[in-house]
Amino acid sequence: MKKGFIGPIGDDLPSIISIMLALGIFFSAITYTLDIYNQKKVDSDLLKGSVEIARAIFDKGLLTTVNPALASYVGKSYALNYLTCMDESPCSCPANSYRFSYLVAMSSSGNNELHKLVICTWK
């Protein structure tokens, strides 16, 4: 047996530890980056979906009623769930949903009034 030889793995142990550490740092960074990317993609889809839903609902500018069904194709294309609610009415949006508010004009018996419309979106 050679002097100082402690086996094929044992001999390379110092470098193996450093390499493992390096790989750990590298792959942690990749995982973290992918996590951020995926989270931002979800955020971005929720916002884009909300804006598209708003566009579909406000298409005519002046509303007589809020018809969320108008935007169902948007919800499907972005694979998101959504809910609309007016003013102070109870809005049972899930805790993890995004809430975006808009100002809308609604016509009721010849009188046009402004209202706050909230659109919640979630995955």
Place this chain on the structure above:
Amino acid sequence: MKGQAAVMDGLIFMLIASGAATLLLFVSGLYASSTNGQIASIYNSEYLGNALIALHYAKDTDGNWFWNELRTKLETKDKGTIEAYFNSAASQIWKNITYSSPAGDRTFICFDGLGLTDNCYPFGKVSLLSSTTVYTYSVKITPEIDVILKLYY
């Protein structure tokens, strides 16, 4: 000597991997911050655009078209007349704007082309803000006057 060389190799590899990891983290940080900025910008612009369309259809508490009345008041170029309108017949409209606005009380309606030094309603408040981000959307109400909705953050 062999052991020392192996440790050196490992350390060099660790240095390279750490550099690559730092670069990845830097890029992901840039991506995250730019996406946040884009999301805020898209939503605020969308809110402002919708709000101006809604104002086009709005009527004040006297039953007059808000846009027509506002045009009349603006043509007087008198700050008092404009303020009085927002405090009376258009007060509900203004309340609805600030209530629905993502910027809340930091929402302003400004009038370009009147020649006023302080041209944003509520008057005298914009200069008190120390906001760095402002979102705006404008529409011409007369060939000379632009109405601008502004959100200060």
